[in-house]
Amino acid sequence: MVTLLLAFRLSPLLLLLLAGPAIVTAGDLDAAVPPDTEAAALLRLKATLSDPANALEAWSPSSPSAPCNDTHPWPRVQCYNGGLIGLRLSHLNLSGEFDFAALSRLPGLHSINLMRNNFSGPLPASLATVRSLRALYLSSNAFTGPVPGEVFHTMSWLKKLYLDNNDFSGVLPADAIAGAPRLLELHLDHNRIEGPVPSKLPATLRRFNVSYNHLSGVLPEAVAVRFNESAFAGNPGLCGAPGSDPGACAMAEFVLMSNVAGEFGLPELMKASAEVLGNGNLGSAYKAAMRNGVTVAVKRMRDMNRVGRVEFEEHLQMLGELRHPNVLSPVGYHYRKEEKLIVSEFMPRGSLLYVLHGDQSPERVVLDWPARLRIAVGVARGMAYLHEKLGIPAMRLIILVFVGSTVGF
Incomplete structure (x- = not known):
């Protein structure tokens, strides 16, 4: 027949940061940055943003004070010893292509909080230029595309990375994540990330969440024993999570x-x-x-x-x-x-x-x-x-x- x-x-089929407030331990600030340099950086950044509520109206070249003035600091900035160490820009309905490169000359900048805004599209390549960052909060936006490995390669001081509740896709850059020397927290839940869970994660990592993605394959045992099963929930194609049926993987x-x-x-x-x-x-x-x-x-x-x-x-x-x-x-x-x-x-x-x-x-x-x-x-x-x-x-x-x-x- x-x-x-x-x-x-x-x-x-075509083809990732802390949910709490941006509180940063200042540590040793790098070389002091002149106030006019900080102001110029913030004004350049503001020019790339859509700010429908005028939340950053006080960021102005006509401002009578420097961003970290002791008595009249600019709104939404975090300062320490007169230097800029953080930006608190969450819940402002901001959009546009965030110009991270505008902040690259601020070596004391340790934290950026952009949670719950309207940023979209792939993460700007300029993010890798802000090498001093310790914490980056991008939760609850509409970022797309793959998680860029450059974030882990070049930002060696990064400790907290929040990319949850976006629209990231593709496969995680396993080698880049494994090589992050100081990473403490990595939040990637509620995205569209595919592929396997990396078999090697930084020894420093204390919090890790990849729940509610499209991950598949066998959950590496070395990873499963380090984190609660809730960190892997909502991935129907992922087997071997803590508490699962030992025979589920083969099925x-x-x-x-x-x-x-x-x-x-x-x-x-x-x-x-x-x-x-x-x-x-x-x-x-x-x-x-x-x-x-x-x-x-x-x-x-x-x-x-x-x-x-x-x-x-x-x-x-x-x-x-x-x-x-x-x-x-x-x-x-x-x-x-x-x-x-x-x-x-x-x-x-x-x-x-x-x-x-x-x-x-x-x-x-x-x-x-x-x-x-x-x-x-x-x-x-x-x-x-x-x-x-x-x-x-x-x-x-x-x-x-x-x-x-x-x-x-």
Whole structure:
């Protein structure tokens, strides 16, 4: 019987600070900054902001006093010994592209609080220029894009980073986070961050929260024992959190959609003897013979690291529901950010391409014209079914089937 081996390309899915008040221990201030330099920096910053409530109206070149004047300091600034050490700009309905570079010449600036404003878009690259920061509070804005590794690489004094309740996405910069030498608190909850939890976190880290994201994979044991399970809640694809079922990880990593090929799980699949069947545009195919006697075909997908779990699973569930004698549906799949496997029944006689052009053994199957006609009819029936159920244009089906060498029997 002719069977179409499903080949498809998923569309890639494109692609992080303390909730309390900004109280900073001043410590040793760096070289004193002239008051006019502080004023110039704040005025340059103000020029980039939208301030509908005029909360920063007193930040003016005509102000009679310096920002950290002992008797008449500017509003929303935090001072110590006459020098600027912090900005308290939370709850002001501010927006615009915050010009961190304007503050780069203030070596005593240790804290910036922008919580609960309307800032959006990716974090400005200029953030990395404020290397003196100890605390950065960006909670409850609308920042997007990935968490930039440069924050951890260049801001070596950073101790508290609040990025929660934004719209950050992508994968965490694991190496950069692990290398942060003084980080005490990292809050990334309520975003759209994907991928695994970093296996290495700074030894200094005391508070860590990645709850309510799109994290997946196995929670590293070394991380799980350091933090409360609430730090990882709200990540359906993440297994191994404190208090979870010890067997949940294997179930979460491998989904068996049909037992038509037999009962097995990821442990059995990983221990199976593997034989390479071929390599294609979408990845490599293997014959996996398990110890329980079950033999399946495994497709290891390539160039799909940007495909999210939701999109991947939606496609696989849809394909797993296909039922037709001329269509081979997947029976299971394994999803991790860095690896994706699709499992189907094993076709012992190989692909049509192999039978026609690759098998040179004395026992090879010779296809006469009546057999070739039956194969063509089977292919047509399978393609018609896919066209009807999936709505794929006929010409694209032809390309998928024949260029992908996906006819087996």
